[in-house]
Amino acid sequence: MNIGILKDIKKGENRVIATPGEVATLTADGCTVKGQKKAGEKAGFEDAAYEAAGAVMVDSAEEIYASCDLVAKVKEFEPDEFGLLREGQIVFTCIHPAAHPEEVQALLDRKVIAFTAEDSHRYGSPNCEAAGKQGALFGLESMLTIHGGKGKFVSGLGGAPGIKALILGGGVVGQAALSVLHALGAWCTVLDIHIGTLRSISRQYHEQVNTMISTKENIKKLLPETDLVLNCVKWPKGCTDYLIDRSMLKLMEKGSVIVDISNDDQGAIESFHETTHENPRYVEEGIVHFCVSNIPGAIANSTSIAYAASVLPHFRSLAKNGVTEACVRDGFLRRSMTVYKGYLTHEETSALQNRPWIRPEEILGIADRNLDQAPPATVTRSDNYIRL
Numbered sequence: 312m313n314i315g316i317l318k319d320i321k322k323g324e325n326r327v328i329a330t331p332g333e334v335a336t337l338t339a340d341g342c343t344v345k346g347q348k349k350a351g352e353k354a355g356f357e358d359a360a361y362e363a364a365g366a367v368m369v370d371s372a373e374e375i376y377a378s379c380d381l382v383a384k385v386k387e388f389e390p391d392e393f394g395l396l397r398e399g400q401i402v403f404t405c406i407h408p409a410a411h412p413e414e415v416q417a418l419l420d421r422k423v424i425a426f427t428a429e430d431s432h433r434y435g436s437p438n439c440e441a442a443g444k445q446g447a448l449f450g451l452e453s454m455l456t457i458h459g460g461k462g463k464f465v466s467g468l469g470g471a472p473g474i475k476a477l478i479l480g481g482g483v484v485g486q487a488a489l490s491v492l493h494a495l496g497a498w499c500t501v502l503d504i505h506i507g508t509l510r511s512i513s514r515q516y517h518e519q520v521n522t523m524i525s526t527k528e529n530i531k532k533l534l535p536e537t538d539l540v541l542n543c544v545k546w547p548k549g550c551t552d553y554l555i556d557r558s559m560l561k562l563m564e565k566g567s568v569i570v571d572i573s574n575d576d577q578g579a580i581e582s583f584h585e586t587t588h589e590n591p592r593y594v595e596e597g598i599v600h601f602c603v604s605n606i607p608g609a610i611a612n613s614t615s616i617a618y619a620a621s622v623l624p625h626f627r628s629l630a631k632n633g634v635t636e637a638c639v640r641d642g643f644l645r646r647s648m649t650v651y652k653g654y655l656t657h658e659e660t661s662a663l664q665n666r667p668w669i670r671p672e673e674i675l676g677i678a679d680r681n682l683d684q685a686p687p688a689t690v691t692r693s694d695n696y697i698r699l
Contacts, residue, residue, distance in 0.1 A: 312380045314382075316334070317382060317384035318348070319699060326385045328403075328622065331351075331356055332364070333620070334365055334366045335364040346361045346368050348370055351615070355615075376400070377653055381629060383402070383404060388404065393627070397423070398576050400424070401634065402426070404426075406429075407429065410575075420531045424634055424650070429647075430646055436483070438614060438620050441613065441617065445488065449570060450601060460567075466588070474497050477530075482503075530555060534555075542580050545573060545689075546573060562598035565598075569599070569600050570600075571601070588609060589602060593672070635676075645672070651674045658693050669696065
């Protein structure tokens, strides 16, 4: 199989989908790997290292799209790339399809086989861990007086107390944020809807972290004494309620900080709007908001290494087994299939964009096989089925 590694072109994106280490493995498997020149440069990987690992480095994305069976990168396809996609080509990236109808339409029109990377991780995305850990550090940076924050030091000083942090969501992102804040001496409270998750966190930290069931009422009780809020909740698409609505900002002291790591329009934080690393903060009702959509891009070397390692098994399986058998063997890869040769195969996108869809198992003709199973990627459901 010919595998192409693209240079990401989204503004502020510094990561790369495969490092020279993954290239060496793929070429040893018998694959031909083509890399776009400077694809890994911002993450600390020079073209010479890719060439030493066996990659053929080419000048343009056009060359990658024109000659590769599997094309991969980190972030969504930009409009300039839509016309480069070829029918039957396998593409793998973080599509975020439910939020990008134009991108989905382009993938359908070009009749590619697309996998959305964020749904393919069996043990949670390394990007989620990176976003949680680095998001916690950006929250502490936003707490600085020079950025409009309260000016409180995370663990306090002699005679001056440390900060109180409220983490919404105890999943991979929330637990990653907690690991950093707790280690640095913040007083942390974690809210989640699952009592089992809260018990596990409490035991892990030897009862030194407070836990509560996540409700709007509990959040209202905590906000007046909270210095830093980190939103780590994967909010259901289409939900019209908020965990923190705009009126609740008045409960917080001026200079408190909200870091919306989940970064969803119509997400859990009503006052959210997306920012960039170039201009990461804004103040509303006296509360400093940090809402950068690409937090992991700030630590591009570490996230590239971790992320590339997590997706390498998918690339190897697709190359060795083909799309159908790879999806039989791995339910997480199967659930991440977004479109297949003109058919939508992603349930959440069907529900939120009112598009008919077909299950990957049916379009691949494997429903009667002994399949590796995976839970649904989201709680959103659609019965708008395509009948073959």
